Amino acid sequence: MPSADRAPNTDYAIETRNVTKTFKGFTAVDDVSLKVRHGTIHALIGPNGAGKSTMFNLITKFLEPTSGSIHLDGRDITRDKPAQIARAGAVRSFQISSVFPNLTLLENIRVALQRRMGNSYHFWESQARLDVLNEDARRILAEVGLDDSESVLASELPYGRKRLLELATTLAMEPRVMLLDEPMAGMGTGDVARVANIIRKVSQGRTVLMVEHNLNVVADLSDRITVLQQGSVLAEGTYEEVSTNRQVRSAYMGESDD
Ligand SMILES: Nc1ncnc2c1ncn2[C@@H]1O[C@H](COP(=O)(O)OP(=O)(O)O)[C@@H](O)[C@H]1O
Ligand SMILES: [Mg+2]
Structure with missing residues (x-):
């Protein structure tokens, strides 16, 4: 019998509810409610300093939120330790080699x-x-x-x-939930295409949350996209939806890494 711990009891593999993280008075993540559906590839994008890595650190419990709560399969993990999150099946790749x-x-x-x-x-x-x-x-x-x-x-x-x-x-x-932190960083075109195919393949039966700067990859792979700017959610939706959003377009102006 599967343990209740591992059985999905909501639509969301990962959910943050009104999560805020401040560093000595500076708000890096501001009231973010992120919902990542089971079995989807969800991208977190935004300009440098938007709070993407801080979100990953909060979800994997390397950081404690200042306020708000974090849920894995509907279970409140806000007070769990990083090792417990890994055991619960959420594994982060690429950040720490x-x-x-x-x-x-x-x-x-x-x-x-x-x-x-x-x-x-x-x-x-x-x-x-x-x-x-x-x-x-x-x-x-x-x-x-x-x-x-x-x-x-x-x-x-x-x-x-x-x-x-x-x-x-x-x-x-x-992992049931894979957190990929810039999987394409520093890669040439050939490797990017190859890794994109592999991510698509290994995402079968899993949930993937990924931070990625390469918008072609994001467009190609993601079911949903959340755009962060200055710690807040600027837009959320399909690639079609967020890429035609005017605020998103202006937030990306001057970005050289895309
Ligand atoms: N440990 C920390 N102490 C102070 N400020 C931090 C810390 N971590 C991140 N920040 C700040 O929070 C903001 C968001 O950072 P980060 O989450 O790394 O952004 P991103 O990954 O989107 O580029 C930045 O302004 C960054 O300088
Ligand atoms: Mg980062």
């Missing part, structure tokens, strides 16, 4: 799989158990198209493929 440079790709995924299983290394002593882990690790590498490089050291990967490996270590945690 989860890749060990001196391990091979296969070893990196195995470490992530073992982390998911609670670090009970002794449990894996038997060769049969280790083989099962290898099978899982290879399947995950194949999901991101890195199965041709399982014996390569992570440090030897070019940048785009390193980010694919980060995505793979996140997948190894079997």
Whole structure:
């Protein structure tokens, strides 16, 4: 029987209710009510300093809100610790690199799989158990198209493929909710298209909240978009809706990273 904890009991995988975060009197996030529906790809966009990273930090509990509440599958997580959020199935990628440079790709995924299983290394002593882990690790590498490089050291990967490996270590945690912080940052066009395809594929059966500056990617992938400006929600809707919003257009004027 599935535990009540993991069963969705609202329409929303992630919901913030009137969340405000101030830093020494400066309001970085201002009364934000964000609703991310189960099984959707939802993008959080906005100019630099809009509060996107602060929102991610609030949702993953690396920051405490000054006021308001945060809910995961309808459960109030406002007072939970980051580790509890990860265990509840919400995993963040790309911000903090989860890749060990001196391990091979296969070893990196195995470490992530073992982390998911609670670090009970002794449990894996038997060769049969280790083989099962290898099978899982290879399947995950194949999901991101890195199965041709399982014996390569992570440090030897070019940048785009390193980010694919980060995505793979996140997948190894079997997240129900993935928070992707600028998955395309620093990537060339070829890698962007590739990562976009992979995000679309791995979003099946999952919820994805992503901060991304590349508006072509946002347009292509997102079911819904929330636009933040100076800590507040400026607009919310489909790409069609937000991209034709005049306030959104003016907020983006002069932005060079799009
Ligand atoms: N720890 C902090 N202390 C003080 N100010 C902060 C802190 N974190 C973020 N800010 C400020 O809050 C605002 C929003 O920052 P951030 O969430 O990083 O924006 P974004 O990710 O959208 O670029 C910025 O003005 C930033 O300088
Ligand atoms: Mg940021």
